[in-house]
Amino acid sequence: MQEDFTSSQPIYLQLVERLCKQIVRGELPLGEKLPSLRDMAVQVGVNPNTVQRVYTELERIGVAETRRGQGTFVTSDQNRLFRLREELMMNYITAFLNDMREMGFTLQDVVRSLQEHQTPGVPNK
Amino acid sequence: MEHTIVSFQDVSKRYQLKEAVQHLSFDLPAGKVIGLIGPNGSGKTTTLKLMTGLLRPNSGRVLFQNQRVKRSMAEYVAYLSDTEAVYGFYTVRQMVNYYAGLYQDFDAVKASAMLEFMQLDGHQQVRTLSKGNNGRLKIVLAVSRKVPLIVMDEPLSGLDPLVRQSILTGLISFIDLESQTVVLSTHEVGEVEPFLDMAVLLDHGAVKAMDETDHIRETIGGSLLDWMKQALV
Numbered sequence: 001m002q003e004d005f006t007s008s009q010p011i012y013l014q015l016v017e018r019l020c021k022q023i024v025r026g027e028l029p030l031g032e033k034l035p036s037l038r039d040m041a042v043q044v045g046v047n048p049n050t051v052q053r054v055y056t057e058l059e060r061i062g063v064a065e066t067r068r069g070q071g072t073f074v075t076s077d078q079n080r081l082f083r084l085r086e087e088l089m090m091n092y093i094t095a096f097l098n099d100m101r102e103m104g105f106t107l108q109d110v111v112r113s114l115q116e117h118q119t120p121g122v123p124n125k
Numbered sequence: 126m127e128h129t130i131v132s133f134q135d136v137s138k139r140y141q142l143k144e145a146v147q148h149l150s151f152d153l154p155a156g157k158v159i160g161l162i163g164p165n166g167s168g169k170t171t172t173l174k175l176m177t178g179l180l181r182p183n184s185g186r187v188l189f190q191n192q193r194v195k196r197s198m199a200e201y202v203a204y205l206s207d208t209e210a211v212y213g214f215y216t217v218r219q220m221v222n223y224y225a226g227l228y229q230d231f232d233a234v235k236a237s238a239m240l241e242f243m244q245l246d247g248h249q250q251v252r253t254l255s256k257g258n259n260g261r262l263k264i265v266l267a268v269s270r271k272v273p274l275i276v277m278d279e280p281l282s283g284l285d286p287l288v289r290q291s292i293l294t295g296l297i298s299f300i301d302l303e304s305q306t307v308v309l310s311t312h313e314v315g316e317v318e319p320f321l322d323m324a325v326l327l328d329h330g331a332v333k334a335m336d337e338t339d340h341i342r343e344t345i346g347g348s349l350l351d352w353m354k355q356a357l358v
Contacts (some may be wrong), residue, residue: 047158052350
């Protein structure tokens, strides 16, 4: 039921990212109604004010919309979904490249290594 | 600006010669879950009792909704003490009925829903409840009251991790933050952090630090526990 949070980032931001990933993976389909503040709070083990903050942030970045009296829904905008995928990818790539740079690898090292990399189940093409 | 529910203004309290809290000044916003944390003997219980009118300050003022706190505040505040406050000879249901008779604001429908949520058997005698179920019953009794302020002294102490989780989940399932504020003291800082909006850290009877939990993580890049450790060094 309750999932853990890492200690370095505000919990609401971790939840925003978690929901964005669920949307990108299609676990939360476009146009889907999100649980009420209280239900979501109980599901993830936080307080309802935090969920309110999460929904407000999702709205601010255009990934969700609140309809008066009906609740909060995942956006139905397909283009927003495509951009969200790109944004998530860029976030991860940026963090990854920063780590690599700190360890002294050049961009060429990283690109070569990625091309040679083999992970079972992940097509490298 | 958020509306303030509780305000401490230069509050000191001593027991005989021992200073329990000294020059406490802080405002608590309404509609939040607020954690009171700090080492043993830092003044948490005294602070909570001052807040509920169970203790009177030697100096300074404690305000609740802009009114000076009095003993008669029990009408507006649900207080869960860290000692046993339930009668062993009652059954769980009788205990709930007793509270319903005692407090006009007691919500019997909510109490029944909470008993079910907490999987408590109404026919069981209170004295035969396990420690965990006793803790659950106390939460039911406090949270079933329709009062603007719910104060809980160590609601998780001495309970196992599963009971602690069910109590925290029960709390957020049944409180109404539109009209209620929760202040609780605890040592289970890591576990309670996701449920808190704000934390007040006491040390040696004084407020050492106070901040919103999200803001703490934004500023120090660490958890509430890290923040507490940094502040207490």
